[in-house]
Amino acid sequence: DAKTTQPPSMDCAEGRAANLPCNHSTISGNEYVYWYRQIHSQGPQYIIHGLKNNETNEMASLIITEDRKSSTLILPHATLRDTAVYYCIVSRPPSNTGKLIFGQGTTLQVKP
Amino acid sequence: ETGVTQSPTHLIKTRGQQVTLRCSSQSGHNTVSWYQQALGQGPQFIFQYYREEENGRGNFPPRFSGLQFPNYSSELNVNALELDDSALYLCASTPDAAADLYGYTFGSGTRLTVV
Numbered sequence: 400d401a402k403t404t405q406p407p408s409m410d411c412a413e414g415r416a417a418n419l420p421c422n423h424s425t426i427s428g429n430e431y432v433y434w435y436r437q438i439h440s441q442g443p444q445y446i447i448h449g450l451k452n453n454e455t456n457e458m459a460s461l462i463i464t465e466d467r468k469s470s471t472l473i474l475p476h477a478t479l480r481d482t483a484v485y486y487c488i489v490s491r492p493p494s495n496t497g498k499l500i501f502g503q504g505t506t507l508q509v510k511p
Numbered sequence: 512e513t514g515v516t517q518s519p520t521h522l523i524k525t526r527g528q529q530v531t532l533r534c535s536s537q538s539g540h541n542t543v544s545w546y547q548q549a550l551g552q553g554p555q556f557i558f559q560y561y562r563e564e565e566n567g568r569g570n571f572p573p574r575f576s577g578l579q580f581p582n583y584s585s586e587l588n589v590n591a592l593e594l595d596d597s598a599l600y601l602c603a604s605t606p607d608a609a610a611d612l613y614g615y616t617f618g619s620g621t622r623l624t625v626v
Contacts, residue, residue: 433614442515442601443554445614486553492611498544498567499603499615501553 402426403487405505411481413511417474421487424468429491432463433499434472436483443486443501446472477509514540515618517602523624529590532621534602536583543585544615545577546601554601560585589623597625 404422411417423432431450435443447454447461449470454461460473474481486504491497514537524530536543542561546554556569560579574590583604589596599622603615 435614440619442603442617442619443615445616448614484553498556498559498569499546499554500556501546503553 402489402500403502405485405487405502407503408506408508410508410510411474411477413479413509414476417477417481417507417509419472419474419485419487419505419507420469421471422469423487423489426467426489430489431492431497432461432467432470433488433490434459434461435486435488435499435501436481437486437504438480438483446485477507479509479511481507482509483507515602515604515616517600517618517621519621520619521622521624523626524592526592526594526625528592529588530592530623532587532589532600532602532623534585534587534604534618536585536602536604537606537616538583539606540583540604540616541606543579543583543602543604545585545587546603547571547596548599548601548620550598557587592625594625597623599623 431448433448434446437443447459449461463470484504484506488499516535518533544559545557548554557571559567563579576588579585599620601620603617605615
């Protein structure tokens with residue numbers, strides 16, 4: 400079973416920030432938080448990951464709470480192409496035989 | 512542009528038949544994983560290979576088997592196909608040297624329909 404809890408769906412206005420929450424209260428010390436998204440009919444796409452510090456890349460920002468029991472993925476300026484299912488996953492890294500256990504994810508609908 | 516290529520893109524098989532799905536990863540991607548995604552569900556982990564050896568397996572029966580080759584390609588074989596095997600099969604790989612810096616790169620998948 401997935402070790403994360405996400406809202407099933409969210410809406411966001413185009414050009415606004417999309418904030419996607421994730422709860423992972425049973426995360427272990429050696430597990431990272433990964434975010435992937437899947438646009439219809441395509442394979443999942445890696446977005447970002449982190450251990451305990453906040454992370455930012457060209458796609459998004461990841462905010463992890465100090466107790467690591469929850470996190471938020473932030474898309475700073477959502478576009479229509481960001482409409483997708485977003486998966487929050489906790490996992491050991493690949494070098495430690497990590498495997499991705501996907502839940503149902505959050506369906507983000509970006510509206511004009 | 513994805514660095515993982517899967518073939519074929521679509522496939523129709525009859526119940527009881529065997530099928531082989533193929534995946535070609537980027538150079539240096541020594542870790543490859545296979546996932547099954549039923550319609551409306553998240554991907555489910557089948558197994559993972561590292562340097563041609565299986566190093567993790569999900570809750571799938573032995574009729575699901577795999578191989579990884581030195582040229583960064585891999586195969587998923589499914590014997591005695593059942594109707595419930597109809598799904599999108601995804602291959603994912605990650606570079607060996609920097610495996611923890613990057614996530615997995617997924618292919619676009621093979622859509623298998625069992626009739």
